[in-house]
Amino acid sequence: MGLTRLLKKFNSRKDGSAVASSTPQPEAPCAPPVRPFGLEVLVEGTDPVVDIVAVHGLNGHREHTWTASRGKHWLRDFLPTDLPNVRILCWGYDANTHSNSGVSIQYLYDHARELVADLTRKRGLTKSRERPIIFVVHSLGGIVVKSALIHSDTAREGALAEHRSIKTSTHGILFMGTPHQGGNGVQLGRVLVNVASIFVSADDRLLKHLERESEWLQQQLGQYGPISGDFVTKFAYEVYKTPTPLGQITVVPRASAVVPGQADGEPIAIHADHINMVKFSSKEDPSYVKVSEVLQIMVANAGRNIGSRWETEERVTRARIGNETPEKKSGPFYSIPFPDNKGFVGRSETLQVLHSILFRDKCQRVALCGLGGIGKTQVALKLAYLTKQEKPDYSIFWVPASSKETFNEAYLAIARKLGVHVTDDEDLRIALREHLNSPDSGKWLLIIDNADDEGVLYESEDGLDRLYDCLPQSDDGVTLFTTRFSRVATSVAGGNVVDLASMSLNEASDFMRQSLVKALYREGTVLKELLKDLTYLPLAIAQAAAYMNENRTSMQEYLGVLRNTKQDMIELLSSDFHDRTRYKDRNSQNPVATTWFISFSKINKYNRQAAELLMFLSCVEPKGIPRSIMPNLSSGQQLTAAIGTLCAYAFLTQRGSTKVYDMHRLVHVSTSIWIESQSSKDQEADFAVEILENAVQQLTKVFPSDAHENRYLWKEYMPHTLKLLGNKLLDPVKKVDLAYWAGRCLRVDGRIKNAIELLEHVVDVQGTTLDEGHPDRLASQHALARAYQGDGRVKDAIELLEHVVDVRKTTLDEGHPSRLASQHVLAGAYQDDGRVKDAIELLEHVVDVQGTTLDERHPSRLDSQHELAGAYQDDGRVKDAIELLEHVVDVRKMTLDESHPDRLASQHALAVAYKADGRVKDAIELLEHVVDVQETTLDESHPDRLDSQHELAGAYQDDGRVKDAIELLEHVVDRYGVLATGRPASSGGEDEPSRRFCIKKMNRPCSTIPIQYTSRTIPRHYIFRSSS
DSSP states (O other): OOHHHHHHHHHTSOTTOOOOOSSOOOSSTTOOSSOOOEEEEEEOOSSOOEEEEEEOOTTOOTTGGGBOGGGOBHHHHTHHHHOTTEEEEEEEOOOOSSOTTOOOOOOHHHHHHHHHHHHHHHHHHTTOTTSOEEEEEETTHHHHHHHHHHHHHHOOSGGGGGGHHHHHHEEEEEEESOOOSOBTTBOHHHHHHHHHTTOSOOOHHHHHTTSTTOHHHHHHHHHHHHHHTTSEEEEEEEOSOEEETTEEEOSSOHHHHOOTTOTTOEEEEESSOTTGGGOOSSTTOHHHHHHHHHHHHHHHHHHHHHHHHHHHHHHHHHHHHTSOOOSSSSOOOEEOSSOOOTTOOOOHHHHHHHHIIIIISOOSEEEEEOOTTSSHHHHHHHHHHHHHHHOTTEEEEEEEOSSHHHHHHHHHHHHHHHTOOOOTTSOHHHHHHHHHHSGGGOEEEEEEEOOOOHHHHHOOOTTOOOTGGGOOOOTTEEEEEEESOHHHHHHHHTTOEEEOOOOOHHHHHHHHHHHSOGGGOOOSHHHHHHHHHTTTOHHHHHHHHHHHHHHTOOHHHHHHHHHHOHHHHHHHHHOOOOOTTSOOSTTOOOSGGGTTHHHHHHHHHHOHHHHHHHHHHTTSOSSSEEGGGSOOTTOHHHHHHHHHHHHHTTSEEEOTTSSEEEEOHHHHHHHHHHHHHHHHHOSSSOHHHHHHHHHHHHHHHHOOOSOGGGHHHHHHHHHHHHHHHTOTTSOGGGGHHHHHHHHHHHHHTTOHHHHHHHHHHHHHHHHHHSOTTOHHHHHHHHHHHHHHHHTTOHHHHHHHHHHHHHHHHHHSOTTOHHHHHHHHHHHHHHHHTTOHHHHHHHHHHHHHHHHHHSOTTOHHHHHHHHHHHHHHHHTTOHHHHHHHHHHHHHHHHHHSOTTOHHHHHHHHHHHHHHHHTTOHHHHHHHHHHHHHHHHHHSOTTOHHHHHHHHHHHHHHHHTTOHHHHHHHHHHHHHHHHHHHHSSOOOSSSTTHHHHHHHHHSOOOOSOOSEEEEEETTTTEEEEEETTO
16 A cells, blocks of 8 residues: 555544554643744753754654653753753754644655755854754654755755755764665565554655655665765664554664664664654663763764865865865765675675776776676775775766666766756766866766666667767776676777676675674584575675574575475575665666576567577576587577577586586576566466477487487486476476486486386376377387386386287287397396296297398397397306307407497306306406496496496405405495485395395396387487387
């Protein structure tokens, strides 16, 4: 509900409604009917050195606001004894919003100008123009005072020039319950509604200024920031709730009343409600003691500070009127929208580089480039304040360039500050450029922040000059650009580009320590893991700290939620938080999850190919993305251009000179959220699902077969494939083909459990979508049976394979490769099940048929001979097995590389046969060769590698080398425990049989007889061997 409508609702109540006023009527029965306005001197003071000026809020009263029960007015009755050399004044204004005689029609800005005029007049008449001022303000009176200081700061010429003396003389401000901002997820507009709820009547025109989106309030938030650092500021906040028509509420919460990071911005807790926080009944009141001590410290330091300021002011004035000719005719001037960030840590190397390039090398233009949220604005802000401190002869100007509007507004404000005037037909921006180019402007540092959009800088409107053409360039001036887009960086600064990387672990730890309340901060492993998950990104760290501070969540708890589910991560990264050193306009986003949305939208609008690539990348793993997996768009050149665009925004980074890329992890999450937000706007189709389906088609098109020569490629593609296949939004039918190929490769790679999971999905889907005799359905069942066999589930494998063999007997010729393939694998399953005679019968049939149809060196024929030799050995026919295997090994030595798994499998089997025949030395020689080769080609936990090590250990034992055998077997048992359970091996348990089976029956050739599978989604046919 809007503030104005809320107040109208309150107005409709009957006269008898119980309502709390911001300042209750005094207890005396004869209160004056008209509230006094203007300045009243409460205490003249003895030889006063400071003026303390008290300003009440809306519906307040010049006297009653500060008066407690029994008529005790602390400014008049208590404070003079603590500060005898201070003149104390109260200022009243027509802020009555529920008087029967009508309401004020003055705007808050009018009240502010009236305050400045009254003070200027009083101080001029009493010859105290340069006396330091300390304001004590309550509630919305703080907004009046901030507006007064803004007005005073801009008053430089003409009749109002004297008004500038108020800002020049202001040393400090004690804000008491003033709402400066939103906080803890509460918008500033909500806080203002709380304040207004104390009233029962209000002037619509006056309350309009308090709406969160009102032009006046936005203007004040933007204009007060640059001058706020000139004052010592203290923030008092209420501890108790106030009765209002909205109920008992904290009218202005601490998060709104206290601005974090403000110079000298000490928070002060006042144990009272919003109304009574400025009423003290005795000098012993603890809250009064705090306030008095703060004011005493301010007074002690005021004279030196303001005296120095007036000396500077007078030098500038004399220079303007020509009585003195200093080095430059004006300044220095400062237009910096944010206070100095006292929580800034690290980045010393970057600051040194920037300082050296700008001021030592005299490079006129430099660009600071980096990912959104990486801290470019904060580095620029720190550079500005370091320059202000170390180079007092430099003026400093700040221009946000996120849009043409923000650029022009900042230029207008700078021109006013410098007194640059133009005629109606002149462009003020060009006039400012020329002024800064002239020697009269002196030395200056210009910061162009958030120059991310080429269109903002280089496109003209309505015949006006481009913004880029309005930028000054002078021997006495230097310009720093900050941008996310490397192409903008090089266009404005040439080769003078400084890339801002993520924080180091030490910098990120220091930043977290600065940002997190002390009770929640912990050194150690949890901190390191949390910072790593947040990618050391300053914006992510700031957001995490804000969340933990607000919810009193430990780092361990936050990390647990962050890692729990993708949805939990999205919700955490989407939570808004207040940061007074970041912009509040619509072009700036605080949450990590949305900070890159503007860049995404620009890419989508101006570079559709890059947007398509970005959408594809959101579907796969963010790390280790090979170029070969990416969609080719319209051409390879367009893909190169799209990659270049994403790299220019720092969304992608290339790994050295390789064709492999990494996507920033949080950008990856943010892209998914952005896609979902676009999907919600699409009434005709689910945009997110469409992107996923396109990604599946792309991966299905490029994913290789499980042939040995493709092993490096499928390993590179596998993480991305599994990430995509795990997405629950996908239609199960759409991912069948990709899941089939991935499952086959996983089995060959020894990842049996993962293979079974995918292949069972494929078989289940095809069971409802394909006929029983469809080649694809049979091929998938064949592949799943092979995976079951590798997992020791022999009965399940036999059941599936017997079905496949039976169907193929009725549909395929006796010599068809697919029919022979199924018979071959079924024979192997029989052998594993102890049905050796059945296995031999089936394999001898297969070998006989292949002997008439295939060349002696054909891989499938050799695979079947290998399998038959194993069956002979199990049947006690060791000599027959050795004869067959020696033939296979000899042929494969001539046809396959030394590291080919089929060649190694045959050598392994031959070694086992030698050992069974008592030829232990021959077995050891062959197995040591196999183990050596597999150590260079297979993972440590690969079943084939472990099987070879197991057999070698047995050979060592037979040869009397017991210690060597034990050492190797202990390693094998440990690795099988991890392989089967994901934990170290135990001495027994439910996984033991499958481990024993795996040790006994591995190192079969990974390829056997050809079998056909037809992909339906992508029109292609694969002929492959029975590794499925």
